[in-house]
Amino acid sequence: MILKIEKYPAPVLRAKGKTIAKITAEIRELARDMIDTMEHANGVGLAAQQVGRALQLAVIDVLGVEDRPSTMSVEGKPVALEKWMPLSLLNPKLVLGGLRETGSEGCLSFPEITSEIERAASVTAHAMLLDGREVEFEATGLLARALQHEVDHLNGILFTDRMSSANRVSVAGKLKRLQKDAK
Numbered sequence: 001m002i003l004k005i006e007k008y009p010a011p012v013l014r015a016k017g018k019t020i021a022k023i024t025a026e027i028r029e030l031a032r033d034m035i036d037t038m039e040h041a042n043g044v045g046l047a048a049q050q051v052g053r054a055l056q057l058a059v060i061d062v063l064g065v066e067d068r069p070s071t072m073s074v075e076g077k078p079v080a081l082e083k084w085m086p087l088s089l090l091n092p093k094l095v096l097g098g099l100r101e102t103g104s105e106g107c108l109s110f111p112e113i114t115s116e117i118e119r120a121a122s123v124t125a126h127a128m129l130l131d132g133r134e135v136e137f138e139a140t141g142l143l144a145r146a147l148q149h150e151v152d153h154l155n156g157i158l159f160t161d162r163m164s165s166a167n168r169v170s171v172a173g174k175l176k177r178l179q180k181d182a183k
């Protein structure tokens with residue numbers, strides 16, 4: 001089912017997601033609907049806040065973005081992304097690598113806004129999967145970026161918070177328009 005995507009400045013986007021203690025049928029259905037919604041909108045990631053639910057749940061799919069490669073390793077061994085995408089991550093935690101890189105980012109809650117954002121070039125992620133398995137994996141490239149963007153959402157942090165002040169000025173007009181559209 002395709003869900004409605006909350007647009008900036010919806011207050012739920014600023015809410016910190018509640019930890020998911022138990023994987024219920026409702027949570028599994030929400031994750032499935034979020035994947036449908038993300039694919040329908042051609043996004044690479046979606047957080048529960050973006051569909052109006054303040055929960056620690058995010059979905060990611062970086063397949064098909066050929067110009068922006070990703071790597072993923074489990075226990076130090078590279079794995080095939082096809083086997084892992086789309087990812088549904090519950091209660092994810094990240095440890096950021098030391099190297100930083102700047103790359104272009106958009107957000108389904110901010111239509112028509114893209115900006116260069118500096119992020120860690122690699123991350124180690126720890127999360128629970130929908131089958132209850134706990135996983136830890138390393139990611140680089142677009143996947144590392146998407147993980148940081150989505151985990152930010154789960155904590156009520158938006159990509160505008162991560163923009164340089166110059167980039168924030170350059171998108172200010174579009175942000176104002178979104179605020180006006182919401183009224």
Ligand SMILES: [Zn+2]
Binds near residue numbers: 106107108109153
């Ligand atoms: Zn976003």
